[in-house]
Amino acid sequence: MAPIRTDLHYPVGEFLLHIRPLDGWRPSFDEMAVPRLRTLGLGVLLFVPVLLANWFAISGQATRSRLLATETKLSALVNNLPGAAFVYSRPAGIDRPGPEDRVTFLNQDSCQDLWGVDARVAESDALALWNRAVNKERSEAFTRHLVTATREMRPWTHTWQIRTPEGVEKWLTGRGHPVPMENGMVSWFCMVFDVSEEVAREAELEKQRDLAFKAQKNESIGHLTGGMAHDFNNLLAVIMGSLELLAEEENSPGTSRLIRSALDATERGADLTRNMLAFARRARLAPERLDLNDVLRDANSWMGRTLPDSITVETSLLSGLWKVSADRGATESALLNLILNARDAMNGHGRLTLTTKNIHIDADSAGEGGEELAPGRYVQLAVTDTGHGIPKDLRDKIFEPFFTTKETGRGTGLGLSMVVGFMRQSGGTVRIRSSQEEGTTIALFFPAATDQKNLLKSSRPDTSLQGGTGAKILLTEDEPGVRDVLEAILERAGHIVTQARSGDHALSIFHSDPGFDLLVTDIVMPGTLQGTDLVKALREIRTELPVIFMSGYTDQATAHGMSLCGEDIHLMKPVHRSKLLEAVITVLDRTAKDADG
Structure with missing residues (x-):
């Protein structure tokens, strides 16, 4: 039985209806092709x-997974940055910071x-x-x-x-990198780091660069100053020796x-060269155990001639002040330098205060206020004036050689440099x-003296020393003028030179005649030896x-091959x-005692 086929028409469309009997039917391929195509x-x-x-x-x-992964990575990156990443926005037409600014992102x-500021506070108030x-x-x-940067739109x-x-x-x-927004605002995408x-x-x-530069400069000037002082000392040696010989006759x-006046001037010249050598750290110092209170008390005798009556001098001296080991003459010279500078700073009117105190320097305070000091005990001698003060930009320069704020003719710029040189050579600052x-206030810091007993003692020349022992002396000196004066002094004392x-x-000469009792020699000379x-x-x-030995400054002996014997x-x-003749007698007496022993 063939299937029944009919077409149904409805407003929404047409349907093709196939009806077959229960026992089925076997339609042909051609009959089912169109329905199957429509179903497909x-x-x-x-x-x-x-x-x-x-x-x-x-x-x-x-996409959402990738976006989430990217967001996670960016968040981890931002949170692990060694600084802050943030977006800072500023309204249109405003180019200076103000309350209208906004932080729109900040980790x-x-x-x-x-900043030590909560991010929420920063986001609410930039x-x-x-x-x-x-x-x-x-x-x-x-x-x-x-x-x-905002106006030019550049980072x-x-x-x-x-x-x-x-x-x-x-x-x-x-x-920061600026980005202009559509509404006219400018947003800065910024990174900030702690440096x-x-x-x-x-x-x-x-x-350290500055210290190295200053050290190099001071070393160069020190060499120059030391050389000048050495040559000047040779000239003074001729003048002093000649004048002393003339004074005898x-x-x-x-x-x-x-x-006598000429000799006094020569002494002042010798003091000047000693100060120059102190600056060069090549001075011959004679340290002795000093009470700086005594130095200040003795200074009262000459301060009156240095300071006008319009300057009041006050002292505050610590009872029980520790002793120091220092050259008395150089200490007095440094004190005089500071007093003269204070006088000039006050234009002749004011109050000058001299104080002493004991100071403990520990590791924390070793570098405060200037050159670093080794921790330990120090004695401070301070000079305070009521003058015009020193501008901040000049305070690091006043100790430089030849730097001065005084008008021409009133200062060389070497005074404080010499003081610094002396203090460094003395172990202080x-x-x-x-x-x-x-x-x-300028303060000198002297190391407190230890209990050592071998401190050198300074002594004034004994002008009463006369006579000699007829010793045979080999005098070695490359400066003819110095050599002649020394020969005259020694021969007049009865020695054979x-x-x-x-x-x-x-x-x-010694190879030809080794029978000399004494060698008097300069240290730096021309030739091989x-x-x-x-x-x-x-x-x-x-x-x-x-x-x-005779020399222009202390370290010549060690600088040329060996240190001096004891x-x-x-x-x-x-x-x-008198000092030369005293040294000759001392050496010859010691030699004679050794021979007798």
Whole structure:
């Protein structure tokens, strides 16, 4: 039985209805082809939208997953940055910081770490970050920098200092890139980092560079000054020796007075060279155990001649002051320098205060206020004036050689440099504190003396020393004028003198006649053999040969091959006649006692 087929027409469409009997039918392929194609088409139409919807759903989930992963990575990156990342927006037409500014993004932990401010506070009030800046001038410079960058739409980079609410000072550096928004606002995408350690390292490096530069400069000037002082000492040696010989022969009171005045001037010249050598750290110091209170009390006798009556002098001397080991003459010279500077700073009117105190320097205070001191006990001698003070930008310069604020003719710029040189050579330092229009305090820090018993004692020349022992002396000196004067002094004292113009010449003479009782020699001379080399060569021939060294400054002996032996005497030029003869007698007496023993 064939199926029944009919067409049904409805408003919504047409349907093809096939009816077959229960026992089925076997339609032909041609009869079922069209219905099957229509069914297939309907299936396709129903399946494709479902497939596309599923594809879009799966694709959207993957995109969301990728976005979430990216967001997680970016969040982890921002949160692990060694600084703060934030977006800072400013309204259109405004190029200076103000309450209208907004922080639209800021990683919270970094905000707290850098500024000490909660991120929510910063997001509600952008000025909470600006107000952390320490220096108003730097803040204004930063603002101008941002204004220019905003107008020119270019990135900015800046470093500034802040203080957290807890009082911690930091250095921050930042970089921002401007992006103009559609509403006219400008958003800065910024990164800020804490560079406090880097700034501290750079400051320390700069300090070390400055110290190295000053040390190199001072060393160069020291060499120059030391050389000049050495040559000047040779000239003074000739003048002093000649004047002392003339004073011995002259009986006229008027002429003797002139000679005495010339000798006094020579003494002042010797003091000047000693101060120059102190600056060069090559001075011959004679340290003795001093009570600085006694030095200040003795200074009262000459301060009256130095200071006008319009300057009041006050002293505050500590009872129980520790003793120091220092050269008395150089200490008095340093004190005089400070007093004269204070007088000039007060223009002849004011109050000068001299104080002493015991000071303990520990590791924390070793570098305060100037050069670093080794921890230990120190005695401070301070000179305070009520003058105009020293501007802050000049305080690091006043100890530099030849720097002076005085008008031409009133200062050389070497006074304080010499004081610093003397204090360094004595193991101490100089520190300064000054306020403009209030006054200045310059303090000398002397190491407190230990219980050592071998401190050298200074002594004044014994002008009464006369006579000699007829010793046979080999005199070695390259300066003819100095050599002739020394020969005259020694021969007038009864000694037999043979001159040698160099170490090589002296060795040749000694080989011909080794019977000398004493060698008096300069240290620095032309030729192969310096003074110390000559002594070494002669003592290979005569081990017990006594020696007196003469030089322009202390360290010449060690600078030319060997240190002085314990029995040798070292005299610094210019040397008084009495001092030279005293040294000769001392050495010869010691040699005689050794021979008898």
